[in-house]
Amino acid sequence: MEEPSGAVTGEAPPQRVGRRRRPTVDTIAVIVLSTVAVLTAWCGFESSKWGGEMSIAFSQASSARVQAGDYASQARDARALDQGVFEQWVLADARGDTQLVEYIEARFSPEFAVAFDAWTAEGRVDRGPFVRSDYVPPGTAEAKKLNDRADERYNAALTDNARGDNYSLLTVMFALVLFLAAMSQRAIPRTGRLVLISTAIAFALFGVVLLATFPIRI
Numbered sequence: 001m002e003e004p005s006g007a008v009t010g011e012a013p014p015q016r017v018g019r020r021r022r023p024t025v026d027t028i029a030v031i032v033l034s035t036v037a038v039l040t041a042w043c044g045f046e047s048s049k050w051g052g053e054m055s056i057a058f059s060q061a062s063s064a065r066v067q068a069g070d071y072a073s074q075a076r077d078a079r080a081l082d083q084g085v086f087e088q089w090v091l092a093d094a095r096g097d098t099q100l101v102e103y104i105e106a107r108f109s110p111e112f113a114v115a116f117d118a119w120t121a122e123g124r125v126d127r128g129p130f131v132r133s134d135y136v137p138p139g140t141a142e143a144k145k146l147n148d149r150a151d152e153r154y155n156a157a158l159t160d161n162a163r164g165d166n167y168s169l170l171t172v173m174f175a176l177v178l179f180l181a182a183m184s185q186r187a188i189p190r191t192g193r194l195v196l197i198s199t200a201i202a203f204a205l206f207g208v209v210l211l212a213t214f215p216i217r218i
Contacts, residue, residue, distance in 0.1 A: 025184060025193050032181040032197070036204055039211065040174040043167045049217040050164035057157035061150045068146035074139030082112040082137070083130065111137055166214060170207055177204045 085104060092100040108116055115135030119126055129135055180200035184193045 025190075025197055028201075029181045029184050029197055032200055032204060033178060036174050036177045036181070036200075036207075039204075039207070040171055040178070043171040043174060043211070046214070046217060047164045047167035047171065050160050050167065053217060054157045054160035054164060057153045057160055061153035061157060064146045064150035064153060068143045068150060071139040071143035071146060075137040075143060078109065078111070078137035078139065079130070082109055085109075086112070086116075086129070109138075111135065163215060166210075170210060170214075173203060173207045173210075177207065 085108065089101060089104045092104060105113075105116070112129060112135060115129035115132045118134055119129040119132060126132060177200045180196050180203070184196035184200065186193075
């Protein structure tokens with residue numbers, strides 16, 4: 001009497017093995033797709049945040065540069081006024097007009113008076129009070145401080161831009177992972193499916209390692 005075709009012989013038919021292996025690859029692919037989709041969204045969010053930080057930093061740098069220009073103009077005007085007054089002092093001193101000399105000296109600006117007194121105390125050996133380091137027209141310190149801040153914010157903007165670009169590039173990498181994981185679910189030979197999902201996992205792990213080194217902005 002012949003055994004029924006569906007009798008258990010101790011070995012699973014080949015098609016059943018295939019049915020067990022295929023869901024395993026599909027499950028891995030779904031996990032990879034879900035995880036990487038979240039990471040892709042996170043990278044997009046971070047790229048947007050760093051882009052915003054870049055815009056703010058550029059705006060702050062521009063504002064500081066404009067203010068520095070205003071203070072620098074103030075310093076130039078003060079220097080020009082001091083030079084005009086000092087020129088009259090030189091002419092009066094050359095004529096020996098002591099009364100006019102004293103009158104002009106009493107009207108020196110405080111910043112110029114400091115340099116003039118130091119210049120006089122040292123025997124007036126320098127080319128003039130204006131070349132001395134202790135002559136600081138009003139607005140000079142403020143202009144330097146604001147220029148330094150403008151440089152700092154400009155460099156910060158470039159750094160923020162680079163960070164945003166890094167997140168954008170990582171988004172592209174994760175998009176490739178999504179593509180490979182999705183292709184692994186197609187009706188293709190098992191070897192091809194394994195190669196695709198393995199490559200997707202490798203790229204995903206590499207992306208996660210890179211992501212862990214990136215700064216975060218909330």
